[in-house]
Amino acid sequence: MTMDFTKLFELIVAASLINNFVFTRFLGLCIFFGVSKKMETAVGMSVTFTAVMMISAALSWVIFNFVMVPLDITFLKIIVFIGVIAAFVQASDTIMRKVAPALYYKLGIYLALISTNCIILAVPLINAGEHYNFIESLAFGLGSGIGFALALIIMASIREKLELADIPAPFRGLPMAFIVSGLIALAFTGFSGLITL
Amino acid sequence: MANTADTVNYLDLIKNGIIKENTIFKLALSLCPSIAVTNNLKNGVLMGVAVLFVQTMVNITISVLRKFIHPKVRLPIFMLVISGWVTIADMSMAAFVPDIYKQMGLYIQLIVAFASILARAEMFASKNKIAPSMVDGIGMGLGFLFALTVISFFRELIGKGSVWGYAIINAKPLLIMILPAGGFFAVGILMALFNWIDIRYLKKSATASH
Numbered sequence: 001m002t003m004d005f006t007k008l009f010e011l012i013v014a015a016s017l018i019n020n021f022v023f024t025r026f027l028g029l030c031i032f033f034g035v036s037k038k039m040e041t042a043v044g045m046s047v048t049f050t051a052v053m054m055i056s057a058a059l060s061w062v063i064f065n066f067v068m069v070p071l072d073i074t075f076l077k078i079i080v081f082i083g084v085i086a087a088f089v090q091a092s093d094t095i096m097r098k099v100a101p102a103l104y105y106k107l108g109i110y111l112a113l114i115s116t117n118c119i120i121l122a123v124p125l126i127n128a129g130e131h132y133n134f135i136e137s138l139a140f141g142l143g144s145g146i147g148f149a150l151a152l153i154i155m156a157s158i159r160e161k162l163e164l165a166d167i168p169a170p171f172r173g174l175p176m177a178f179i180v181s182g183l184i185a186l187a188f189t190g191f192s193g194l195i196t197l
Numbered sequence: 198m199a200n201t202a203d204t205v206n207y208l209d210l211i212k213n214g215i216i217k218e219n220t221i222f223k224l225a226l227s228l229c230p231s232i233a234v235t236n237n238l239k240n241g242v243l244m245g246v247a248v249l250f251v252q253t254m255v256n257i258t259i260s261v262l263r264k265f266i267h268p269k270v271r272l273p274i275f276m277l278v279i280s281g282w283v284t285i286a287d288m289s290m291a292a293f294v295p296d297i298y299k300q301m302g303l304y305i306q307l308i309v310a311f312a313s314i315l316a317r318a319e320m321f322a323s324k325n326k327i328a329p330s331m332v333d334g335i336g337m338g339l340g341f342l343f344a345l346t347v348i349s350f351f352r353e354l355i356g357k358g359s360v361w362g363y364a365i366i367n368a369k370p371l372l373i374m375i376l377p378a379g380g381f382f383a384v385g386i387l388m389a390l391f392n393w394i395d396i397r398y399l400k401k402s403a404t405a406s407h
Contacts, residue, residue, distance in 0.1 A: 023377060024377050025233065026228075026229050026230075026232040026233035026377070026380065027229050027233075027307070028229070029228035029229045029232070030225075030226060030227070030228055030229070030312060033225065033228070075284065075288065076284070078280045078283055078284050078287070078306055078309055079277065079280040079281065079284065082276055082280055082309055082310075083273075083276075083277075086273065086276065117310055118229055118307040118309075118310035118311075121307060121309065121310050122303065122307060125303060125306055125307075126303065129303075168389075169392075169393075169396060170389040170390070170392040170393035170396060171385075171389045171392075172392075174225055174385075174388055175385045175386070175388040175389035175392065176385070177385075178381045178382070178384050178385030178388065179381065179382060179385040179386075181381045182378045182379070182380075182381030182382040182385060183378070185376075185377045185378040185380075185381055186373075186376075186378040188377075189376060189377065189378065
């Protein structure tokens with residue numbers, strides 16, 4: 001396999017900054033607003049998400065290209081991908097509890113939240129739609145994970161400060177979080193055109 | 198919640214879906230498409246209709262099968278039913294409205310991951326008869342459609358100066374509203390507006406503040 005590292009690097013940068021999942025594709029918003037209140041949970045969530053994203057990208061790629069394409073059942077991709085991800089998350093939950101209980105107590109609650117999350121499902125769906133090869137799929141998963149982590153950590157650090165701010169009553173809580181993400185999204189539009197793939 | 202009562206008032210169910218438990222403005226669930234596809238009214242309405250269809254059909258299916266589903270394996274079965282109906286919606290949209298599907302195909306496929314649809318299947322359809330489940334699905338779907346229509350109406354009006362593709366305002370539009378950032382602003386401001394109405398007229402504290 002000829003590996004073109006420049007292309008892979010571009011793919012990672014594009015997935016994390018230019019097409020940032022949260023700010024330009026608007027995926028994973030429920031989780032994004034749900035866990036960005038505290039820095040600690042935001043970091044835990046980002047680590048788990050990136051790992052799950054890469055592994056599920058790899059698993060779904062193998063199943064898509066070696067099982068579904070030969071059998072001509074690609075129209076079932078939604079059902080199959082969600083099944084693969086749910087099964088993988090459930091399995092890693094069980095394995096982690098037995099093998100690494102310390103890690104489980106730290107990240108286990110995030111795992112449970114992940115199984116039916118749109119951002120995790122989007123990675124294999126986009127990989128299949130764009131016909132990426134195996135390494136490219138992994139790179140796309142990694143880039144998306146980094147992008148999501150970046151978004152969560154920026155948001156968490158702002159929201160920790162927002163707790164102390166004097167906000168008009170109707171805007172308190174979620175509405176303000178939306179306005180803040182709008183401002184961050186505005187900043188992220190500056191990345192568009194950085195690399196043309 | 199009196200969801201499991203024997204006598205169910207259908208009108209209340211519809212009202213519950215549109216106002217009291219509005220998926221986007223009140224429960225703050227399924228937010229992704231509320232921003233992603235709402236930069237013009239046509240896309241917003243179509244997305245709303247797709248969700249209305251899936252929610253209703255899922256509720257009916259789960260309600261029909263509720264006696265046969267073992268509680269231990271209910272979640273995988275719910276997911277299977279949901280992804281089946283989403284696949285149907287996805288393929289029909291690709292066939293009938295290919296232009297719009299090109300822009301928002303990914304988001305149609307991701308209806309599968311809507312917390313609100315799974316939540317209604319779990320909380321309502323698996324415990325109720327077919328008719329109330331269907332009405333509940335229609336109510337929740339209409340609430341979603343309503344929210345998307347409002348958001349996309351304002352975004353298209355301010356961002357492009359048009360409604361449903363027809364130019365109305367003859368001035369230079371505020372381009373920011375159809376950019377990604379504008380979606381966040383629009384939802385934030387509308388949520389604040391709903392909270393303000395709540396505080397001002399219903400004399401209770403903001404509910405969407407978790």
